[in-house]
Amino acid sequence: MDVSGVVAENAPAKPRSTLIFLGTGCSGGIPIATCLLQPTDPPCHVCSQSLSVPPERNPNYRCNTSLLIDYCPIEGEDNYILIDVGKTFREQVLRWFTFYKIPRVDSIVLTHDHADAVLGLDDIRSVQRFCPTNGIAPIPIYLSQETMDSVGAKFPYLLKKKDQEGRFARRVAQLDWKIIENDCKKPFVASGLELVPLPVMHGEDYVSLGFLFGQKCKVAYISDVSRILPTTEQYISKSSGQRLDLLILDTLSKKDFHTVHLGLPQTFDILKKLCPKRALLVGMNHEVDHYKDNELLREWSAREGIYVQFAHDGLRVPIDL
Template identity: 70%
Template sequence: MMMERQDLRKNGDVVADCRGSALIFLGTGCSSAVPNAMCLIQPSDPPCRVCSQSLSLPPERNPNYRGNTSLLIDYCQTDGKHKYIQIDVGKTFREQVLRWFTFHKIPRVDSIILTHEHADAVLGLDDIRAVQPFSPTNDIDPTPIYLTQIAMDSLAVKFPYLVQKKLKEGQEVRRVAQLDWRVIEESCEKPFVASGLSFTPLPVMHGEDYICLGFLFGEKSRVAYISDVSRFPSSTEYFISKTGGGQLDLLILDTLYKTGSHNTHLCFPQTLETIRRLCPKSALLIGMTHEFEHHKDNEFLKEWSTREGIPVQLAHDGLRVPIDL
């Protein structure tokens, strides 16, 4: 299950494997993404190695180029038909579509799931129209979008034209993304189904004043995706721990900075300690700032994985992980 950038190349040629179900990492970076713009417009001396590299290497050859965290689930159903489920639609969504939908031959989005309503998770919602059939009068089937009531209330303010159901008198029809808003609960006891795949919400703290959702999914392989977390409530931790609700096959987990701590995200030391506690069969890390250098830090993680008995690596944009769901 653990894969590196070589999944994008075979015998020197770029390839895309489209068989079976897979997880496609559209974005693995922090809210401001990587490269950090400040490192480029006001470079340090010496310049930031990770960010300056972005000027000389194309993104498909640079695992340190990171968009906002986002996961596409390519779900192959029992009849062989594929459904495409998007988790989060952040500020870099259009770029991710152009880069990775085209590469992995993703034709559409069938469902959207939102972890929360912060900018790096929702500000690409207007660009959903780019992956919907063209209709100047909006005469298309809307894409189901699953979110909490708090996120719904926030998005009604951010994107009123995407939420309103009827035009006001005299208002012109304008082509916008068509979305079918479906409110879910912040509870491990309230699963929901998106495009035939069952998801269990995993409420976590994203700062002590805010609840964000992760999601547990997969019957044949048990996967948890948790992109924005500073602390696990005991009920959520129990639900996804080896000694509690059952061992995860794959944990996808937040890690913001290399050292220290942060009030709204796990950082590398806390992320590794969380992995020890939860004890998944394997883990991939997301949400990294420019402090992380992909190859160097994955070398450290290889040693850590051997020592702890849990394979862990940094994910990267464009990574495709085949998985039986």
């Protein structure tokens, strides 16, 4: 499940940091229940195939899009930074935290307030240290003010400040809420890693955040987008002098148009504008067949000189950040 080659020039042979794709699917996940409960004739190929073998060996089985950054700036020190905590987070913990022996989460970063990005927040308690007398530090969670307002309404009990040490603690996630701005010029640091907010449009009346991170290798993560704002495009384009080593980009389907997500033709246009060294696509619906459509992407990559593939759940990318 490793993908090699995403390393900076003159980087160590074995990068210390890694990116783990906990989920690469759309909001409903794949398989879509409707395709199984009310099958068409012929049945949906991707949803049917996604149940034919165990999920850990099936790239067409997809949970909500989420990325875990295992950031290790110094030998032996791992910092686990989680981007988005969607409806399928518990399943992702059972599948991939156990498989890769991830012991905890040190920081959380949220892109926006939709269900596939935040509704797993209650399950964060399973990946943070617990003390019955409440003597633990809360996990810092970074989010915009708009997302904070929405999450606070959904999870009011998670906003409560930690009880006094020594008093019996209710077993809920302990979180330290930190507001970030929708501004490329306002970076923040999560567990030692600097991240730059990348505001993008997710529909024409809603701003979601992507993130740029990495010094030795520059990575841009843009998981929910229908249009990249000019300021963000300029900030991460090759012409700006910040050519991306890796772009992780939302691509819902192979169609050209969707109201709140990119289709593959739009993704191709963006790749040509930004010209990253490598791109991995996430957020796919059941129109995308991992095996068949990655062949299409290989042909495009050969023509255009930009390596691009559909990612899959459990994909692990060694990288020197």
